[in-house]
Amino acid sequence: MDLRGLKLAIYGDSLSTGTHGEGGYEEKLKGSLCLSEIYNFAVGSSSLSKGSAGCMADLLEEGRLPEEADIILIWHGSNDWYWSVPLGTMDDKKPDTFNGAISFVIDRLRMNFPKAIIIWVTPIFRMEKPDGIETAGDAFRTLNKNGSTLLDYTETIQRASLIHGFPLIDMRRLSGIHLYNSDYYLEDGVHPNRNGYELIHRILDAELRKSIF
Structure with missing residues (x-):
């Protein structure tokens, strides 16, 4: 089975730019x-929310949209943690908080592509120190400047998927990347290498087939 003829738009950070792992996914x-x-509208080091260069909220405000899209893949959240974007509340609508940015991008994309399937990929393991913090650690356990x-951020995405009604690809669980195998899958504790992208590709391929059919 294939998705022959369909058009895919990608929004994300450096994990989606193709600059790592011998070309990415x-x-x-x-x-x-x-x-x-x-x-592909991915921008390295960018967040979903306002506050970083090339953030997805800015791209959409600038009209950086595909000509057509049947599937829209969003892989954001990791750098919102890195840049200490405020989580905000589920009632936020403006993209200066993470919750607000989710509402903003989902609404903007649906307005422009009402028939497209929007799918969100959850963040993977990263061993790093967020901006302004001195000690590196597992991002899922390490506090940023806002104490998050x-x-x-991942749980916020999961709640938003229920509120807004978009499917998730739970890359954190499905990839199984962790501290003790990160040297095999990651270049530098953050960005996937060739092995990492082969794994990520297999997961995306399988999960997109499930979501479309």
Whole structure:
């Protein structure tokens, strides 16, 4: 089974730019799913929310949209932790908090592509110190300047998927990347290497097939 003829748009950070792991996952995914087109709007070091260069909220405000899209893949959240973006509340609508940015991007994308399937990929393990913090650690356990862990951002995405009604690819659980195998899957404790992207591609391929059919 393939997704022949469908067009995919990607929004994310450096994990989706293709600059790591000998090309990332984009071309692998296009080939295995037989997609007709991929529009990649990923920006390295960017967050979903306002506050970082090339953040997704800014891209959408600037009209950085694909010509057409059947599937829209969002892989954001990790750098919102890194840059200490405030979590906010589920009632937020403005993209200066993480909750507000989720509402903003989902609404903006649905307004422009009402028939597209929007799928969110959850953050993976990263061993790093967030901006302004002196000690590196497992991001899912390490507090940023606002006192939030990457787990807090991931749980926010999970709650938002229920409120807004979009599917998730639980890359954290499905990839199984952790401290003791990170040297095999990650270049530097953060970015996947070739092995990591082969794993990520297999997961994305399988999960996208489930979501579309």
